[in-house]
Amino acid sequence: xxxxxxxxxxxxxxxxxxxxxxxxxxxxxxxxxxxxxxxxxxxxxxxxxxxxxxxxxxxxxxxxxxxxxxxxxxxxxxxxxxxxxxxxxxxxxxxxxxxxxxxxxxxxxxxxxxxxxxxxxxxxxxxxxxxxxxxxxxxxxxxxxxxxxxxxxxxxxxxxxxxxxxxxxxxxxxxxxxxxxxxxxxxxxxxxxxxxxxxxxxxxxxxxxxxxxxxxxxxxxxxxxxxxxxxxxxxxxxxxxxxxxxxxxxxxxxxxxxxxxxxxxxxxxxxxxxxxxxxxxxxxxxxxxxxxxxxxxxxxxxxxxxxxxxxxxxxxxxxxxxxxxxxxxxxx
Amino acid sequence: xxxxxxxxxxxxxxxxxxxxxxxxxxxxxxxxxxxxxxxxxxxxxxxxxxxxxxxxxxxxxxxxxxxxxxxxxxxxxxxxxxxxxxxxxxxxxxxxxxxxxxxxxxxxxxxxxxxxxxxxxxxxxxxxxxxxxxxxxxxxxxxxxxxxxxxxxxxxxxxxxxxxxxxxxxxxxxxxxxxxxxxxxxxxxxxxxxxxxxxxxxxxxxxxxxxxxxxxxxxxxxxxxxxxxxxxxxxxxxxxxxxxxxxxxxxxxxxxxxxxxxxxxxxxxxxxxxxxxxxxxxxxxxxxxxxxxxxxxxxxxxxxxxxxxxxxxxxxxxxxxxxxxxxxxxxx
Numbered sequence: 001x002x003x004x005x006x007x008x009x010x011x012x013x014x015x016x017x018x019x020x021x022x023x024x025x026x027x028x029x030x031x032x033x034x035x036x037x038x039x040x041x042x043x044x045x046x047x048x049x050x051x052x053x054x055x056x057x058x059x060x061x062x063x064x065x066x067x068x069x070x071x072x073x074x075x076x077x078x079x080x081x082x083x084x085x086x087x088x089x090x091x092x093x094x095x096x097x098x099x100x101x102x103x104x105x106x107x108x109x110x111x112x113x114x115x116x117x118x119x120x121x122x123x124x125x126x127x128x129x130x131x132x133x134x135x136x137x138x139x140x141x142x143x144x145x146x147x148x149x150x151x152x153x154x155x156x157x158x159x160x161x162x163x164x165x166x167x168x169x170x171x172x173x174x175x176x177x178x179x180x181x182x183x184x185x186x187x188x189x190x191x192x193x194x195x196x197x198x199x200x201x202x203x204x205x206x207x208x209x210x211x212x213x214x215x216x217x218x219x220x221x222x223x224x225x226x227x228x229x230x231x232x233x234x235x236x237x238x239x240x241x242x243x244x245x246x247x248x249x250x251x252x253x254x255x256x257x258x259x260x261x262x263x264x265x266x267x268x269x270x271x272x273x274x275x276x277x278x279x280x281x282x283x284x285x286x287x288x289x290x291x292x293x294x295x296x297x298x299x300x301x302x303x304x305x306x307x308x309x310x311x312x313x314x315x316x317x318x319x320x321x322x323x324x325x326x327x328x329x330x331x332x
Numbered sequence: 333x334x335x336x337x338x339x340x341x342x343x344x345x346x347x348x349x350x351x352x353x354x355x356x357x358x359x360x361x362x363x364x365x366x367x368x369x370x371x372x373x374x375x376x377x378x379x380x381x382x383x384x385x386x387x388x389x390x391x392x393x394x395x396x397x398x399x400x401x402x403x404x405x406x407x408x409x410x411x412x413x414x415x416x417x418x419x420x421x422x423x424x425x426x427x428x429x430x431x432x433x434x435x436x437x438x439x440x441x442x443x444x445x446x447x448x449x450x451x452x453x454x455x456x457x458x459x460x461x462x463x464x465x466x467x468x469x470x471x472x473x474x475x476x477x478x479x480x481x482x483x484x485x486x487x488x489x490x491x492x493x494x495x496x497x498x499x500x501x502x503x504x505x506x507x508x509x510x511x512x513x514x515x516x517x518x519x520x521x522x523x524x525x526x527x528x529x530x531x532x533x534x535x536x537x538x539x540x541x542x543x544x545x546x547x548x549x550x551x552x553x554x555x556x557x558x559x560x561x562x563x564x565x566x567x568x569x570x571x572x573x574x575x576x577x578x579x580x581x582x583x584x585x586x587x588x589x590x591x592x593x594x595x596x597x598x599x600x601x602x603x604x605x606x607x608x609x610x611x612x613x614x615x616x617x618x619x620x621x622x623x624x625x626x627x628x629x630x631x632x633x634x635x636x637x638x639x640x641x642x643x644x645x646x647x648x649x650x651x652x653x654x655x656x657x658x659x660x661x662x663x664x
Contacts, residue, residue, distance in 0.1 A: 051597070223592065242595040256588015260555065263574040263604030265383070270602045272595030 001028045005068040006097035006311050011055045014250040017316035023309055029102040031081045037102050038075040040095045042122045043329040045314045050249045069097040097311045115290050123300030123326045124293050131275040132160035133285040139273045140217040140241040144169040147211050152221030154181035156326035161219045163298050173210045177321050204229035222247045224255040231259035240270035301325030333360045337400040338429035338643050343387045346582040349648035361434040363413045369434050370407040372427045374454045377646045377659040382581045401429040429643045447622050455632030455658045456625050463607040464492035465617040471605045472549040472573045476501040479543050484553030486513035488658035493551045495630050505542045509653050536561035554579040556587040563591035572602035633657030
């Protein structure tokens with residue numbers, strides 16, 4: 001049995017794409033004691049990947065040149081020498097961009113399929129959903145009735161953030177690029193208002209029109225110019241959840257944010273976080289997400305790019321805003 | 333008896349100064365029921381004043397053209413028709429830039445001179461000190477042993493912030509402009525390190541040298557370029573207290589802050605506040621400040637500009653960084 005892999009061959013200075021990776025094949029490494037071999041089904045494609053492979057400073061260990069790209073994924077156990085894992089079990093773990101990785105059992109989790117499907121575990125029960133949950137509820141300190149503005153609203157984290165806010169009885173305004181994404185947010189997710197930033201000549205004015213009494217929580221997935229505009233639309237005591245800055249990924253010069261004066265004048269709290277800090281509370285989040293998933297109040301569009309070899313292309317698509325919903329690569 | 337006043341005659345677009353004000357004299361307005369007449373002794377000169385008189389949006393009511401400049405001050409009661417105030421009492425209240433204002437008793441507080449001198453009430457027990465106290469302890473969530481970086485460290489709020497952090501067993505690094513201010517901070521306030529931003533070619537590198545393990549709390553009085561540099565020197569879990577942005581006051585174009593990526597990568601919280609939000613806890617803060625003042629652990633250099641007519645000049649000095657310590661105008 002062979003393990004197909006996609007290796008990092010060059011560090012991108014701008015947007016990552018096919019030119020920075022190379023396909024490779026090797027025999028599957030036989031599992032040692034405590035290890036399992038997994039047949040990968042879905043690989044998560046996330047904005048944070050840019051920081052794992054770039055030339056700049058990174059707050060996590062960087063992927064080394066010549067190594068398979070790091071990624072979280074879902075797959076089925078095909079060989080096991082680890083207690084608690086049987087052949088046929090569905091698991092999630094650090095598959096990387098590999099078709100048949102050999103993984104440590106203690107770094108891999110069994111998936112409970114009575115709770116959700118494989119696709120649910122890749123979407124509304126996955127890490128992007130946990131990110132939205134802790135970002136909005138803990139960092140954003142969301143309260144019912146508040147006005148919530150979400151950028152990157154059609155993306156993996158953004159869609160869930162919008163729906164959590166709707167479930168919590170908030171008024172929700174989504175920002176996305178393009179008519180299709182905006183129609184999806186308005187018609188399928190039933191947001192209260194949608195702003196198409198590609199069609200709006202003055203994004204700050206559009207925000208103020210959509211949120212005439214001001215924004216209580218701005219959930220920021222993009223940074224840059226949209227963040228700067230959102231700072232002008234905040235209400236007294238607002239919270240800005242710094243979840244992502246995808247507009248700045250690979251930018252040769254970072255956008256300079258001018259409107260930070262809002263922090264003092266309006267007692268604003270702006271806070272970054274990493275979902276892994278909330279590891280001890282994943283069960284809580286999944287209980288909440290599962291409850292609302294079963295009740296039909298939570299949906300997650302998976303954007304599947306089929307074929308391991310297309311993973312670099314999928315990553316490039318993420319940064320060009322080509323995906324609607326949680327982006328994954330389908331394998332096998 | 334006459335009331336000398338300084339009236340706002342023109343809204344500054346840049347730094348405010350003598351050209352925006354005009355001296356005036358009128359007979360003292362006799363106090364109505366519940367009012368007192370005060371002979372002003374000290375008037376506080378604060379960065380926030382810029383936002384009360386500018387053309388831009390302000391989060392507090394603006395001073396009207398032709399009216400006396402708004403200000404907090406300390407003085408002695410010379411006539412009273414308000415219960416609880418006797419002639420000769422020392423009080424603090426909204427004197428504005430006036431020598432003998434007529435004030436409402438319910439907006440004026442008696443000063444307890446057993447707690448501190450008039451100068452103490454203008455300095456280490458005044459509003460600037462309360463700002464430092466709540467900013468550092470509540471917003472900054474200061475913990476003993478942490479590394480604290482303070483900009484505008486020689487200013488009214490900055491000096492107290494530095495000393496509160498020293499009292500709380502923190503390592504304290506002050507940023508100020510010029511050798512005299514830096515010598516004062518190092519030799520008199522005994523800070524652990526001092527950065528003269530006017531003498532440093534690379535302020536971010538200087539911060540990293542002074543804080544090799546990173547900054548836990550950055551108390552920001554200045555905004556702009558120094559804030560941007562400080563964002564590169566933060567430690568995991570750091571807090572940025574957005575207290576002031578004096579470097580941006582009256583700037584024709586606001587500086588664009590590029591390094592907000594630190595928020596996500598290092599789980600940073602950046603928060604603005606207004607001291608008035610903590611009004612219910614002023615007694616707590618004054619108990620703490622008084623305790624350490626009496627023990628000799630807290631000092632506040634008052635920078636006194638004598639003469640009501642020089643108030644506009646004092647305000648301009650504040651924005652050029654001419655003061656060391658809490659800036660007040662001395663009257664009478």
